[in-house]
Amino acid sequence: MSDLRGLRAWWSARRRFEFCLTVAMVIAFTGFCGALIMLPNSALPKPHTAQATADVVGQGPATDPRLAEVRRSIEPFGPILARQVATGDGQQSLVVGHPAQRTEIDVLEHELAAATAAVTDVWGKDWAQATTVVVASSPSEFAGLVHAGSMSAEVAAASVADPFAPGTQPTGQRIVFSPDAGRRLDPAGLRTMLRHELTHIATRAETRDGAPLWMLEGFADYIAHRGQGQRFADIAPTLTAQARRHDLPGDLPADPDFTGRNAAGTYEQAWSVCAYIADKYDQPRLVELYRQIAAARQSPDTEDQILQNVLGTTRADFVADWRNWLSTQAV
Numbered sequence: 001m002s003d004l005r006g007l008r009a010w011w012s013a014r015r016r017f018e019f020c021l022t023v024a025m026v027i028a029f030t031g032f033c034g035a036l037i038m039l040p041n042s043a044l045p046k047p048h049t050a051q052a053t054a055d056v057v058g059q060g061p062a063t064d065p066r067l068a069e070v071r072r073s074i075e076p077f078g079p080i081l082a083r084q085v086a087t088g089d090g091q092q093s094l095v096v097g098h099p100a101q102r103t104e105i106d107v108l109e110h111e112l113a114a115a116t117a118a119v120t121d122v123w124g125k126d127w128a129q130a131t132t133v134v135v136a137s138s139p140s141e142f143a144g145l146v147h148a149g150s151m152s153a154e155v156a157a158a159s160v161a162d163p164f165a166p167g168t169q170p171t172g173q174r175i176v177f178s179p180d181a182g183r184r185l186d187p188a189g190l191r192t193m194l195r196h197e198l199t200h201i202a203t204r205a206e207t208r209d210g211a212p213l214w215m216l217e218g219f220a221d222y223i224a225h226r227g228q229g230q231r232f233a234d235i236a237p238t239l240t241a242q243a244r245r246h247d248l249p250g251d252l253p254a255d256p257d258f259t260g261r262n263a264a265g266t267y268e269q270a271w272s273v274c275a276y277i278a279d280k281y282d283q284p285r286l287v288e289l290y291r292q293i294a295a296a297r298q299s300p301d302t303e304d305q306i307l308q309n310v311l312g313t314t315r316a317d318f319v320a321d322w323r324n325w326l327s328t329q330a331v
């Protein structure tokens with residue numbers, strides 16, 4: 001058991017690295033997802049064999065295209081376990097997988113309503129508030145669910161959407177957890193990852209490909225960790241160590257730093273930028289900053305203009321104040 005706990009702790013420490021791969025996939029797969037196919041409710045999952053333990057909990061609408069689409073993708077991999085969860089404004093979300101992933105499905109089913117509310121609490125109600133969450137049972141199933149030819153073993157979860165035009169709401173959005181996610185992450189880690197991915201889902205319509213990752217990933221981590229009672233050093237251990245060495249980052253995190261060896265620390269920095277904005281200014285201005293920064297690719301000049309518009313400060317002063325704030329947090 002101690003080996004298992006050690007493994008989980010190790011993966012939990014790495015989970016922000018896994019997030020970085022996730023956002024790349026949000027962008028990469030947007031253009032590859034097929035349209036949903038409507039199927040009647042009679043197409044609800046059925047066990048493959050009489051001994052199978054697949055079940056469907058909850059009553060959905062007469063047709064549920066999300067369940068039908070997922071079923072088409074995962075039925076070849078065995079009996080299906082599907083749960084419907086009431087989430088936000090009378091919406092129904094869906095958690096789907098196989099009996100072998102029942103533990104993760106149980107956790108995600110338990111967490112989904114609160115996670116949806118946590119995202120809405122910051123972002124507002126202007127998103128679907130109904131999400132499909134799928135737990136894959138094998139790497140090939142995972143790849144199929146995110147419409148990829150293959151998937152890196154490093155990726156623990158991915159967010160997918162159908163192609164959509166700017167100004168319209170995305171459809172076909174789903175979060176897919178890898179077959180190893182439950183082994184890598186304890187329930188608290190799954191909760192954090194679910195909230196992080198749900199933030200990407202909620203903000204997708206307002207997020208343009210190529211917008212700065214410090215804003216996209218920082219905001220998702222801000223919502224993921226918000227209200228969890230964690231200390232700064234728990235959320236950002238690498239950054240805390242840097243600050244104690246007086247080795248603070250010199251600028252906002254650059255996109256290439258969200259992959260590679262130092263990705264976990266980069267994610268911590270991005271989270272801290274958003275935590276700083278919410279602390280020094282307020283949460284509504286953090287949300288407004290997200291909407292403006294995420295709306296396009298940015299340069300230091302355009303970021304400067306937006307920071308002046310939303311926060312009334314220059315980019316240089318913003319970075320300097322963030323660094324000062326970091327030094328007060330990491331004591």
Ligand SMILES: [Zn+2]
Nearest residue numbers: 019022023220
């Ligand atoms: Zn992310």
